Amino acid sequence: MIEKIVKESEKGILIDIEVTTNAKKNEIGKINEWRKRIEIRIKEQPIEGKANKAIMKFLKGIFKSEILINSGTTSAQKTVLIPDKTKDDIVKILKKEIKSI
Known part of the structure; x- marks a missing residue:
């Protein structure tokens, strides 16, 4: 499944993610097999780009x-x-980080 979520492009590697904001901590969750995305939990709220900045930093x-x-x-x-x-x-990195693998 992870190979379908991580794709190669001319610009680099693309990863499909689904973000949950207002989480208790920043973390990588599991693979959402239905949506074919990796769940990412971020503490920041989605206000004025704060969550996007937190995602990139994390x-x-x-x-x-x-x-x-x-x-x-x-x-x-x-x-x-x-x-x-x-x-x-x-x-390789994602296989170490994702909880459901």
Whole structure:
């Protein structure tokens, strides 16, 4: 399933995520198999881009790489772009981080 969520593009690696805001802590949840997205929980509220900034900062810490929101800036369902990692690198990191794997 994770291979369907992590995709290669000309610009880098794309990951489909679903964000829950106002969480108790920042964390990667499980894979939502129905939506084919990785659940991300963020403490920030979705006000004035605070949650998006928190997502990018949180994921940057996990992937040790620049993170850009490729689509879904005003939605809970987003696609993030990691320009300087390989798909294998990302899948390996996610397998360590995701709770349902």
